[in-house]
Amino acid sequence: MTALSLTFKETMSGYFALGTGDAAEGAQRGKQNGTTLAIHVDVGIDDLDRFINDPEHPGSLTGTIDFPPLGMGIEALTGVFNLFKPTNNPDMTYMVYELAFQHLGEDYYLAGHKEIRDDSGFDLWSDTTTLYTTLHQGKDKSGPVVGAGILTLGIKQLADLIASIDVPNADGPLAKASAVEKFGRFFAGKLWDTYVIPKFGRQHFDKETDDTLHYDVIVIGSGFGGAVTACRLAEKGMKVCILERGRRWDAKDYPRGPGDAWWWSHEEPAKCNGWIDIRFYKHMAVAQGCGVGGGSLIYANIFVEAERFAFESGWPPEITYETLKPYYEKTGKMLNVQEVPDNQWPPKMKLMKDAAERCGYRARFRKMPLAVNFDPEFSYDRPDAFDDKHSKPFVNPFGLEQGTCVHCGNCDIGCQVKARNTLDLNYIPLAEKHGAVVKPLHLVRRITPLHGKTGYRVDFDVIDPDAQRLIPGHLNAKKLILAAGTMGTNELLLRCRDQYGTLPDLSDMLGVGWSSNGDFLTPALYKDRQISPTRGPIMTSAIDFLDGFFRKQRFWVQDGGFPNLIKDALQDLSNDHDFGHFFSALKSLNQGSDPLSAVMPWFGQAVDASDGVLKLSRSWIPPFRHKLELEWNVKNSEGAVQALIDMHKTLSESTGGEAVVPPSWEVLKDLITPHPLGGCRMGTGIKDGVVDHKGEVFGYPGLYVADGAIIPRALGLNPARTIAALAERIADFIEP
The missing domain is CATH 3.50.50.60 (FAD/NAD(P)-binding domain)
Known part of the structure; x- marks a missing residue:
């Protein structure tokens, strides 16, 4: 993909004098003597994304110089342009304008910079329109200084600059508008960081x-x-x-009710610092x-x-x-890995094995290694089998009290008996x-x-x-x-x-190769089978297709589960809620007291394309926040995910269930993952x-x-x- 370029024209002028190396003094002498210097430049940015992301990547500068002691319309065929170039002062950056030219066979170098920093008062306009300039004899600014002065950008010149912005290699007006918007967002955001946040924003x-x-x-x-x-x-x-x-977290603090600390907010972590962070x-x-x-x-x-x-x-x-x-x-x-004992398989685990056998995949069925402590004597046949009182306490090798699993289904939201x-x-x-x-x-x-x-x-x-x-x-x-x-x-x-430039030499591969690990959940509804996915460890087993047997795609199927809390919530909602009829319908799928007992949440992971890219962008309106963005092309991973889904359907049908593929995939091709990988x-x-x-x-x-x-x-x-x-x-x- 060709990098987008961006160009614009800019004119700056001001008082300037020979015989001094101090910009302020040169401006004063120039005013006294009536000598001015003007530059008319064409700014070129060859790779807009790189220019924005790498403060050391310069643009180009060409144009003409008007300075009566040397001549008018002097051509400058090479030059350097930088925005927000770091300096030794962490609170100041430079906008750099440098031009190389010749006069009477001699080489000269005009070096200018704008000082972008927050001083007392509101000095954004003066800082961004004032160019401190020195004239050097030689091919670069290491040569002796022969003159100095201060150039400025007027309101009319600023309007002309904006009107001249172009994206020569844009593929149509929308691409051009997007590139201009990106550049404007970058420019405005940097100024916001420098001039607004120190005065009005929180010091991070x-x-x-x-x-x-x-x-x-x-x-x-x-x-x-x-x-x-x-x-x-x-x-x-x-x-x-x-x-x-x-x-x-402690077991007594785990979120359980609707008003508990469930959510983490990236925007407001002081207010919302709960159990789970979901980013979209x-x-x-x-x-x-x-x-x-x-x-x-x-x-x-x-x-x-x-x-x-x-x-x-x-x-x-x-x-x-x-x-x-x-x-x-x-x-x-270290994590005392075990499998679910054979005398306490939950119904969904039995369904997994049954489905594998009915479809001819018996050899692919696997019990999962779980970081869970089991009691060999636990039984589903006990009265109140899932009550916490049946958990057997013990002290683990690290001196902490734990208990054995009572198959309560609350793994993902915190095990109150500490069996995990x-x-x-x-x-x-x-x-x-x-x-x-x-x-x-x-x-x-x-x-x-x-x-x-x-x-x-x-x-x-x-x-x-x-x-x-x-x-x-x-x-x-x-x-x-x-x-x-x-x-x-x-x-x-x-x-x-x-954003901060504190680790500028990190690899260009940063953010590249992100993977969702192919996670997908397909619920299936059963009319004549009790699944009770809120019972048992949240997952127990898998049917393994990681050898590429099915459509040459690698994946495996797992038995999903829901926290017991969801069952209780559905029970409450079906009794007393504005939409109680909806939840009552879900509950009526079976004759038991568990409104989810007829649902099998088929889960699994697939080997996706691992080609996502994470990038940092900025919003286009104040306060111009930086945010993490994900570029992920679903087409490259669709085959793997769809193979997993179709196997969910096959396994459901073989056991009398009806798979319900979420519209979020069928229509939008949206996914959710708890297993992101890659980028570093x-x-x-x-x-x-x-x-x-x-x-x-x-x-x-x-x-x-x-x-x-x-x-x-x-x-x-x-x-x-x-x-x-x-x-x-x-x-x-x-x-x-």
Whole structure:
């Protein structure tokens, strides 16, 4: 795809004098002597996206110069144009205008810059229209200064500039308008950041200058990457701090009622800092857990190894299934992986096996390895079998009290009997035992390399839920592990590269190769079969098509489930609600008391194209917020997802059910995933990856990524164990 270019014309003029190197003095002398200098330039931007995203990528400048002591209409055939070029002052950027020309066979170089910074008063107009200019003898500005002055842009000249904007290679008026809008949004947004936010906006960052190393390692995030690396590095005797944006949840605080803390808001985290964060992008929604334990708080307990085919391409040669095998085993022991005992299969698990057998796929049926503690004596035949009183308490190897599973179905919204082996019950307490510090409600905003020493500064906001406010702070460490989840890690690094400019040398591959991991759920309705998907662990088994047997697409089918809370909500809604007749109809699908008992939520993952791209953009109206965008072409993954859906239909029909494919897919081709991967892919170098096989970011020693973002392709199955195994391996390479 050809990069869009953009051009415009600009004229600036002002008093100028020879014999001085100071712009203000040259302007004063020029006014006294009546000498002026004017430039009439054509500005060219060859690649608009690169110009916007890389402050070091210049535009071109050509034109003519009018300066009576040297001549009128002097041609300048080469030059440089920059907007918002960083300077040594973090609060000031330059707009750069530089022109090379000749006079009487001598080389000259006119170098000008506008100083974009916020001073007292409202100085935006003067800053953006005032060009401090020096004239050098020679081919560049390293030559001796022979003159100086100040040029300005008038209102008429500004109007002419705007009228002259063009996009020469735009494919039609809509593409031209889009490019002009993008440039205007960029320009206005940068000015907003400089002049409006310091006066009226909240200060995001702690202003204190401090290079003290507070920790050996800071870990951002406490999910399967963060908890594992923090634990292992603390065991090595390193001083570790975990920064987690969410709360430290206890069973008594799990959300249950409609007024509880369910939601996390990226826009208002001080007000909404609850259990789950759901973000909506074009044709894709992503669900993420929020709290100490990260994604383990909301995942379905599936702790399965990736299959060998997943490592056949896309990875550095050091990463293979055999490489990860000892780490897979290590993580399985930490999370006490088990299968559902044969004497307590829930109805949906029996349906899975029945469907596999009826369709000739008996050998493909698999019981899932689950990070759940089971009681061999549990029985569905007991009175009140699913009551919490049947959970058997015990103390786990890390000194914490847990219980056994009572098949209540609340896995995704917090197990009140603590039968699930979430990370806050194993890796994290083990890390704390070895001195690690966990800081919940710390939302990281920016990463900056420390000046003059090895290490990184981490700026964050401390969330005060009671006062509903954010308090800026920072900490420094010699090493930094970024494990904020696939979406959080990509966004933070993109902001540090493209918004704040603190990590400008990050790979161009950042954000590339994003995958939804092909997640899809198809509900099926049964007239004569009791499924009760609110009973049992949220998932228990799979039918494996990852060998590409069906339409040469790799996927597997799982039995989904719903939290028991949904059943209770439907019961209440069917009794007393404005739309009670609708919920009563759903309840009437069966004769029992469970309004969902006739529904089978067929679930699964597929190997999609893994070709999504995450980018940072800005809104086009004040306050010009930067936001994460996802470019994802459904056509490239449609075959894999559709194969999974069609298998859902086949399995439903074989067992007397009717699959109901959601209109969100049938009509809109929209998806939702709790398993996003990629964007910070492992590679052999900076041209094909963001991190190396050890998780270390190319170009930034001591900065690591250890979460799903480093996985370079879809796995086609639940990724938690692979993320944890990679984190175990990354920690092995990090030394004090």
